[in-house]
Amino acid sequence: KNQVEQSPQSLIILEGKNCTLQCNYTVSPFSNLRWYKQDTGRGPVSLTIMTFSENTKSNGRYTATLDADTKQSSLHITASQLSDSASYICVVSDTGNQFYFGTGTSLTVIP
Amino acid sequence: DTGVSQDPRHKITKRGQNVTFRCDPISEHNRLYWYRQTLGQGPEFLTYFQNEAQLEKSRLLSDRFSAERPKGSFSTLEIQRTEQGDSAMYLCASSLTRQITDTQYFGPGTRLTVL
Numbered sequence: 001k002n003q004v005e006q007s008p009q010s011l012i013i014l015e016g017k018n019c020t021l022q023c024n025y026t027v028s029p030f031s032n033l034r035w036y037k038q039d040t041g042r043g044p045v046s047l048t049i050m051t052f053s054e055n056t057k058s059n060g061r062y063t064a065t066l067d068a069d070t071k072q073s074s075l076h077i078t079a080s081q082l083s084d085s086a087s088y089i090c091v092v093s094d095t096g097n098q099f100y101f102g103t104g105t106s107l108t109v110i111p
Numbered sequence: 112d113t114g115v116s117q118d119p120r121h122k123i124t125k126r127g128q129n130v131t132f133r134c135d136p137i138s139e140h141n142r143l144y145w146y147r148q149t150l151g152q153g154p155e156f157l158t159y160f161q162n163e164a165q166l167e168k169s170r171l172l173s174d175r176f177s178a179e180r181p182k183g184s185f186s187t188l189e190i191q192r193t194e195q196g197d198s199a200m201y202l203c204a205s206s207l208t209r210q211i212t213d214t215q216y217f218g219p220g221t222r223l224t225v226l
Binding site: 004034036041042043044045046049089091097098099101102103104 | 115144146151152153154155156159167202203204214215216217218219220222
């Protein structure tokens with residue numbers, strides 16, 4: 001069964017600190033993996049997209065990594081800001097253009 | 112502002128009533144997706160269109176749900192005989208499929224509350 005699991009479910013960190021969010025998947029055949037940021041009450045916004053051949057991709061203070069062999073991805077946030085408080089959703093698509101969403105990690109950055 | 116708009120942003124209805132939501136994608140995007148999201152969960156895929164053709168429908172999309180994209184531009188999602196379990200955020204996304212990694216741009220969503 002194609003699944004996407006994220007951990008932790010929620011996370012609270014101090015402003016300025018770094019954090020890493022995890023995504024494990026069983027989707028096959030794999031096409032690509034995306035990380036989205038979703039503010040409360042709003043639609044998700046794309047942060048990164050990675051294909052099978054990409055190991056890492058950065059978008060400002062966000063760096064995503066992908067290990068296609070172990071089917072794991074991580075999203076690292078550097079020097080967190082209050083505005084980083086949101087849900088971060090991992091989405092994996094297969095070669096048939098089916099999208100599988102994780103349940104997200106809720107991040108709260110406190111001053 | 113991602114460029115995808117949805118209307119209305121909020122809808123409160125009584126059980127048994129019909130509701131219709133509209134999504135206007137980014138103008139040149141050929142793919143349009145509908146998702147449903149309940150509190151604390153990730154979005155669940157409902158259906159998607161490539162131009163005006165509905166290519167995929169999730170088993171979550173019961174007979175009470177119907178979606179259209181008549182001219183390959185805006186899309187509507189109708190729910191007939193709403194039930195309390197239909198209460199959720201309904202998200203629309205669009206993308207331009209030229210490469211394998213087409214980015215989906217999401218709208219702000221329509222929050223449906225069924226009383």
